[in-house]
Amino acid sequence: MPTTVAINGRFLGRQATGVDRFAHEVVRCIDQLVAEQDPATSGLSFELLVPPAVSVDAQQFPHMQVRQVGRHVGRGGGQLWEQISLPLAARGALLLNLCNAAPLLYPHQVTVMHDAAPVRVPQAYSRAFRSWYGVMAPWVGRVARRVLTVSEFSRRELATAYRIPGRKIGVLPMSGDHMLRLPESEDVRHKFGLSDRPYVLAVSSASYHKNFRLVADAIRMLGKVDYDVVIVGGGGRVFQAVRDDQITESHDADGRVRRLGYVDDADLKALFRGAGCFVFPSLYEGYGLPPVEAMTLGCPVLASSLPSVREACGAAVLYFPPTRPRELGALLTHVMQDSALREKLREQGLARVRPYSWRATAARLLGEISPWLPQR
Structure with missing residues (x-):
């Protein structure tokens, strides 16, 4: 038996x-x-x-x-x-x-x-x-x-x-190999009303330790840039979530930071595929699955310099301190303006996740x- x-x-x-x-x-x-x-x-x-x-x-x-x-x-x-x-x-x-x-x-x-x-x-x-x-x-x-x-x-x-x-x-x-199996939405820009400009993607819940505000503050300090920031994810009942006004107070008049809330897997896959890079600003993680998902889909990654994230991502991503928006802003602009660097990060990410x-x-x-x- x-x-x-x-x-x-x-x-x-x-x-x-x-x-x-x-x-x-x-x-x-x-x-x-x-x-x-x-x-x-x-x-x-x-x-x-x-x-x-x-x-x-x-x-x-x-x-x-x-x-x-x-x-x-x-x-x-x-x-x-x-x-x-x-x-x-x-x-x-x-x-x-x-x-x-x-x-x-x-x-x-x-x-x-x-x-x-x-x-x-x-x-x-x-x-x-x-x-x-x-x-x-x-x-x-x-x-x-x-x-x-x-x-x-x-x-x-x-x-x-x-x-x-x-x-x-x-x-x-x-x-992150589940991302390869998922269907992918078509024309995700039109669905969510995104502009034709390049965009940086951030994905997670609106919980305090996910640190979304760092990204919005980094963009605000930069002034005028030629890319947008798209933030995906919802809060949970057990979380003390960042309020909408705590995020939007860092927006500029052009609305360069867009919060889409929760999206389904097909939309998320398309957003990863279309992003110039993915940014992961978390203050605490046990592992950090979103950057691994991004690398699996060939999306360049910028990530918070946490021991767990370094363990997951190795040398395949660029790291930044999760409490310094000015440093993140400079790194974002550097990556978004350098197509050769993005391609290098894409290749390194794919190599990193291949054995898993x-x-x-x-x-x-x-x-x-x-x-x-x-x-x-």
């Missing part, structure tokens, strides 16, 4: 973030490995457990069972479902949590924690969220069989912030959880 691995599918019921992207791609690739009868999946069956309000297309993960469990519990039901319904449904199985949160009272689990942002940048999160993570993350770190994360930087952060023993934490590679894939991430994860499964 196959050994069951239960997967926490709560992420399928919300608008995707980078953490949710990780979960979706890992589950998709595990499903593919099952279909191919990869030796890593021998003797295993995978069951995706989702809240009752979440509907999953049977063709999305055709080689694993999808089961709705628990009851509709209304507002705040996500956490209640995760703490009560999920562990009850997973009884007897190894439970795999891919998006930071996990049940407190289910020790037979492996949990992926992406970073220690609620501790390191508390002003970016609501008080309730910070309080919950201050309890949940250290507790799960102690009781779980294994904790996984996405960079060596985050492994150190989890060990320090949540006192999780470093030997208990494994590191998984990440990838979500399939490799999924295979590595299966290797990480294998010690906690019965001998097959």
